[in-house]
Amino acid sequence: MTQTKRPPENPARFTSFVAAKVSPLPASGLIIDLRGNPGGYIKAGELLLQLFTSQRISPLGFRFRPSDAVEHLLSTSDYFDAWEPTVSQGTRLGEEHSGTFPIEDDEAAFNKIGQVYSGPSVLIVDALTFSTADIFTAGFLDHEIGQVICTDENISAGGANNWQYNVLRAAMPGFAFPLSAEFELESGQVGPITVASFASAGTTLSSAAVVKRLPDSDFGKFCEITENGQSYKIGKMVWLRSNLAAYFPGDNRFVDDLPAGVDFGFSIRQGIRKRGGQGLVLEDEGIVADHYYRMSATDVLSGNADLISYACGLLSKPVTPRHGKIGLPPIST
Known part of the structure; x- marks a missing residue:
């Protein structure tokens, strides 16, 4: 499939964009090649699964490791309301993980469009299939959408919610206070709402403090x-x-500012598989593919000719249930 223009960044619009591209394709079979895909927006990847199956999609559940720091992060945000009670309880009881919930919205959001391509599908992945592409692969397997070919011993196994440190810093303020103070600050003054908010957090601030507008950031x-x-x-x-x-x-x-020019990424929430892979961790484990394929010289020199032929041969084969299928078989020649 040739991409004629850059897809929109909004996940729902992106899904509609892809749906419009695949719906008119012949129902004889579709090969989806995710080799070398570095991932991206998790919700966008999981929204695509519905396009290729009549089954109802159950997106991965994501969970935090409860701690005082995570509890503070959630208490100053409106974005993680679903997790907050289980993180708070987990911190008190010493639980290893919070409850699991979809990365965004609820299950219904991942099934609004439904199947648009009715033919069989085969997915090709490799060791550079990473992050959201890992998650799409797990969903493809767990919902038995089609067979999966891996040209390496495993995918990258990066199936988690990754943040850069600067995102964590933005999500970890000293305290939150009423939006009604915004009018005071936009006027260039510290008003009574701001003063009272700082006082409730144990910090003295007077109306003589200087307010300066900073450039907008990401x-x-x-x-x-x-x-x-x-x-x-x-x-x-x-x-x-x-x-x-x-x-x-x-x-x-909990967190401090890093020196200028320093940054790093880490996993903030761990992805847990559903359906056929119910309860399995994706991060660091990866998936067990249906077929392990070793690239031929013809593939390398002639545009994956043997691999495509091999994939086409699988389109007519039924998909078998994968419940309990874990562990990595050796790659075959």
């Missing part, structure tokens, strides 16, 4: 309050919370 609108040589950032991030948030540089008890 995480929303910011301003800076300075008084007696101490500065506080105030952020408004509608994707994360409905209120404002105050950031205390250098004294956050």
Whole structure:
């Protein structure tokens, strides 16, 4: 399939974009090649599964590791409401993991369009199939959409919700306070709502403090309050919370600012498989493919000719249930 234009970034629009491309294709069979796909927006990847099956899609469940830090993150956000009670309970009871929930929305959101391609499908993956592409592969297997060919011993096994450190820093303010203080700050003054909010968090702030607007960032609108040589950032991030948030540089008890130019990524939530792979961890484990294929010289030199022929031969074969199928068989020649 040739991509004629850049797909939209909105997950629902992206799914509709792909649906429009695959729905008119011949029902004789479809080969989906995810080799080398680095992943991307998790919800977008999982939304695509419905297009290739009549089964109802159950998206991966994602879970936190309960801790005081994670509890603080959730308590200052509106984005993780589903997880908050189980994280709070897990922290009290010493549980290893929170409850599991879809990455966004509920199960109904992943089944709004339904199947648009009725023919058989085969999925090809390799060791560079990563992140959201890992998650799509697991869903393809667990819903028995079609057979999976792996040209390596496993996929990348990066099936988790990955964040960069700067996202974590944005999600971990000192405290949140009412959005009604925004009008005060936009006028360039510290008003009574802001003063009272800081006081409730144990910080004294007077109406003489200086307010300066900062350039918008990827995480929303910011301003800076300075008084007696101490500065506080105030952020408004509608994707994360409905209120404002105050950031205390250098004294956050969970995360601190990194030196300039330093950043790293990590897994914040772990993905747990559903349906045929119910309860299995995807991160670091990967999947067990139906077929392990070793690339031929013809594949390398002539546009995957042997691999495509091999995949076409599988389109007519039935998909068998995979319940309990774990462990990695050796790659065959």
